[in-house]
Amino acid sequence: MAKKLMKGCEAIGEAAINAGCRLFFGYPITPQNEIPEYLSARLPQVGGTFLQAESEVAASNMLYGAAGAGCRVFTSSSSPGISLMMEAMSYLAGAELPVVVVNIMRGGPGLGGILPSQSDYFQATKGGGHGDYRVLVLAPSTVQEAVDLTQDAFDLADEYRNPVMVVGDGLIGQMMEPVEFKRTISPEDLPPKPWATTGCAGRKPNIINSLLLNPEHLEAHNWHLHRKYQEMVKEIRWEDWLLDEPVDVLIVAYGTVARICKTAIDVLRARGIKVGLFRPITLYPFPEPQLSAAVDKAKKVLVTELSTGQMLEDVRAVVAGRKPVSFFGRVGGMVMTPEEIEHEVDKLVVQG
Amino acid sequence: MHSEIIMAGFGGQGVLLIGKLLAYAGMKAGNEVTWMPAYGPEMRGGTCNCTVVLSDKPVGSPITRSPHALIVLNLPSLEKFESAVRPGGVIVVNTSLINRLPARSDVRTVPVAANEIAQEAGTPKAANMVALGAFLGATGLGDMAVVKEVLGETFASRPKLIDLNQTCLDRGYEIGKACAAQARS
Numbered sequence: 001m002a003k004k005l006m007k008g009c010e011a012i013g014e015a016a017i018n019a020g021c022r023l024f025f026g027y028p029i030t031p032q033n034e035i036p037e038y039l040s041a042r043l044p045q046v047g048g049t050f051l052q053a054e055s056e057v058a059a060s061n062m063l064y065g066a067a068g069a070g071c072r073v074f075t076s077s078s079s080p081g082i083s084l085m086m087e088a089m090s091y092l093a094g095a096e097l098p099v100v101v102v103n104i105m106r107g108g109p110g111l112g113g114i115l116p117s118q119s120d121y122f123q124a125t126k127g128g129g130h131g132d133y134r135v136l137v138l139a140p141s142t143v144q145e146a147v148d149l150t151q152d153a154f155d156l157a158d159e160y161r162n163p164v165m166v167v168g169d170g171l172i173g174q175m176m177e178p179v180e181f182k183r184t185i186s187p188e189d190l191p192p193k194p195w196a197t198t199g200c201a202g203r204k205p206n207i208i209n210s211l212l213l214n215p216e217h218l219e220a221h222n223w224h225l226h227r228k229y230q231e232m233v234k235e236i237r238w239e240d241w242l243l244d245e246p247v248d249v250l251i252v253a254y255g256t257v258a259r260i261c262k263t264a265i266d267v268l269r270a271r272g273i274k275v276g277l278f279r280p281i282t283l284y285p286f287p288e289p290q291l292s293a294a295v296d297k298a299k300k301v302l303v304t305e306l307s308t309g310q311m312l313e314d315v316r317a318v319v320a321g322r323k324p325v326s327f328f329g330r331v332g333g334m335v336m337t338p339e340e341i342e343h344e345v346d347k348l349v350v351q352g
Numbered sequence: 353m354h355s356e357i358i359m360a361g362f363g364g365q366g367v368l369l370i371g372k373l374l375a376y377a378g379m380k381a382g383n384e385v386t387w388m389p390a391y392g393p394e395m396r397g398g399t400c401n402c403t404v405v406l407s408d409k410p411v412g413s414p415i416t417r418s419p420h421a422l423i424v425l426n427l428p429s430l431e432k433f434e435s436a437v438r439p440g441g442v443i444v445v446n447t448s449l450i451n452r453l454p455a456r457s458d459v460r461t462v463p464v465a466a467n468e469i470a471q472e473a474g475t476p477k478a479a480n481m482v483a484l485g486a487f488l489g490a491t492g493l494g495d496m497a498v499v500k501e502v503l504g505e506t507f508a509s510r511p512k513l514i515d516l517n518q519t520c521l522d523r524g525y526e527i528g529k530a531c532a533a534q535a536r537s
Contacts, residue, residue: 005376005387031391115392142410175414176372176387178379256414263412337417 003178008143008168009034011179012076012102013042015150018184021072021100022048025062027055027081030114031170032104035076056081060088060101067097068208070196072154072187076102078170079120080111082128089163090129093225094210098157100150101135102166104173105306107333115333116170118255121310124165125284132222134229135163137283138237139254143177149281151183156235158191160228167283169306171256171335229285237281238290242269243297247276249345250298252291252315254280257304257336264341275345283311291318300348301325304341353383353408355493356416358433360401361425361446366480370423371402373484373506377499378406386414399428406493421491423483425449425466444487444528446479462490462531469523478520485524490532496525 006014013035016024024039036052043050053059059075066073077085082103092099105120107113124137136156140146146168153164197206212218239258242265243250253261258279268275278294280287295301301323303312309327319325328344330336357374359367368389375387389402403419405411422437423444424430430443430450437443439458447453448467464486466479481503488494500518507513 003379005372005379005385170391171388171414174389174391176375177411177414178385259411260413260415266412335415337415338413339417 003180005176006143006179007034007174007176008146008172009104009174010038011143011147012150012166013038014181015147016074016100016154017042017046017048018181019072019151019154020185020187020190021074021154022046022187023066023071023073024048024075025051025053025059025066025073026075026077027053027059029078029081031106031173032076032078032102034173035102035104056084057087060085063099064088064092064095064097067092067099068095068197070193070198072098072158072190074100074102074154076104078104078106079108079117082120082123086123086129088129089135090127090131090133091210092163093129093133093135094131095208096161096225097163097208098154098161099163100153100157100166101163102150102168105167105169107331113333114170116256116306116335117331117333118167118169118257118306119308119310119331120167121283121305121307124167125286125314133225134232134284135165136160136232136235136285137165137167139167139281139283140172141255141258141279143172143175144179145281146172147179147181158193160232161195162228167255169256170333233285235282236285236287236290238287239277239279239281240290240294241265241277241279243276243278243294245274246297247274248299249273249275249348250294250301251275251277251341251345252280252301252303252311253277253305254283254311257306260336260338261304261341264338264345267338268342268345273345273349280311286314286318288318291315295319295323298323302328302344302348304328304336304344306330306335353406355406355421355491356419357404357406357421357423357487358401358416358419358436359404359423360399360429360433361480363396363398363400365400365425366477367400367423367425368402369506370480370484371404373499373502374406374494375404376502376506377494378404380498380502381495383408384411386411388414399426399432401429401433421487423487425479425483427451430454442487442490444483444490446483448479460490460531460535462486462528464524464527466524470520473519473523474516478517481517481520482524485521486528486531487524488521489525489528489530491528492532496521
């Protein structure tokens with residue numbers, strides 16, 4: 001299939017359709033409005049339903065209902081809207097319902113601004129809502145990767161019966177790049193979900209619930225969920241870039257920031273400075289052993305994010321004091337330039 | 353080949369559109385491309401810009417503070433981005449609406465009266481196409497045939513606009529090319 005030039009948001013919408021998803025419930029918020037806009041036109045063409053809810057709270061509970069009925073279902077929002085969905089996210093995780101949630105992150109806290117940010121890392125990877133739960137988190141750095149990971153997100157959600165989040169920043173959502181839709185599946189061809197509440201004529205009723213008042217049952221359920229999250233380590237994805245040889249500085253970055261780092265690394269390498277990049281693609285589970293191996297090859301580690309240092313904590317836990325870790329962040333919708341990254345690396349190299 | 357281009361003007365002048373045409377044509381010609389609009393809280397009549405990166409390898413940063421080329425359709429855009437262009441770069445200036453040329457001597461200036469030329473061709477609305485043509489002529493970037501093909505696809509639902517826009521592209525292209533030839537001689 002020929003490549004198309006598409007905006008990240010629209011490509012994510014089309015990816016959901018290619019994954020056999022026919023239901024979108026959401027509420028508008030910049031900078032991801034092109035996802036619902038696109039799907040409002042596109043879903044009816046393929047027999048699907050686009051529904052603009054009265055709020056993010058409502059939309060996320062509609063996801064609960066549709067996922068419980070065994071349908072592939074999806075929503076997208078941006079930071080403040082995602083916060084409103086966090087109660088439902090906890091219920092979805094507790095009730096083990098597969099949904100896909102896309103967060104095109106913008107600057108916060110509160111209403112913040114509308115420009116690119118990565119400041120919802122903690123919210124995405126450490127739970128976000130209440131209770132001891134996790135969701136699988138995928139972070140694309142190109143529009144093509146946003147397409148591929150969104151399609152994968154639906155499969156992973158079904159496989160683990162768990163919400164999966166795709167997090168991008170405003171750049172991924174607004175940028176146009178060539179994309180290719182490599183595979184497509186129709187809803188009829190999806191694997192059956194025998195646990196779904198589809199009408200119990202001729203079988204035992206299926207019950208979907210997150211209320212377990214008996215502490216012994218709830219403890220067993222918590223450990224069951226925990227084991228499931230541990231199994232997710234086999235889904236870990238990451239990218240090593242220019243790490244075949246030892247490096248003076250290892251940059252750790254994800255999403256769009258990682259590609260800004262690549263531009264900086266090209267310039268630094270041309271100047272003879274040995275720099276490489278480690279890019280987590282799954283933010284949860286975090287690629288701990290893979291990062292650890294990369295850290296072994298480096299003298300110093302530089303973490304850079306569009307936050308005041310969130311992934312930094314996970315990186316520090318992996319480095320465990322073995323190497324010096326420094327940080328460079330831009331926030332509030334400001335995006336670092338390749339020149340700024342170069343400057344940070346230069347400072348580390350000069351220090352020796 | 354690696355080129356970062358910023359296009360800027362008033363909202364409504366069509367800078368996002370010429371950016372898309374350039375990116376789309378680059379993709380059709382087999383290049384890696386990105387198109388990134390400035391999407392801040394814009395207002396009607398305010399300035400508007402986008403960044404296109406064309407490269408023969410995967411594009412790193414889709415945004416730039418130091419473009420290789422700049423296409424400006426109004427004065428505020430020239431003032432905002434003039435100093436950012438890399439030495440040796442190209443600035444296409446719409447002299448219909450900008451009453452001065454860049455003050456820099458380390459960049460190549462391509463002056464083009466885009467609104468007047470578009471008006472002569474039929475509508476001042478196609479001034480953006482004149483400027484894009486001038487850029488293509490001055491830099492040799494992009495294949496004119498592919499750009500025209502893309503233009504035809506973009507305006508498929510309004511076919512009477514295709515000829516007009518292609519004429520504007522051609523007029524701009526000739527001016528850009530002449531400017532480049534002059535710079536070489």
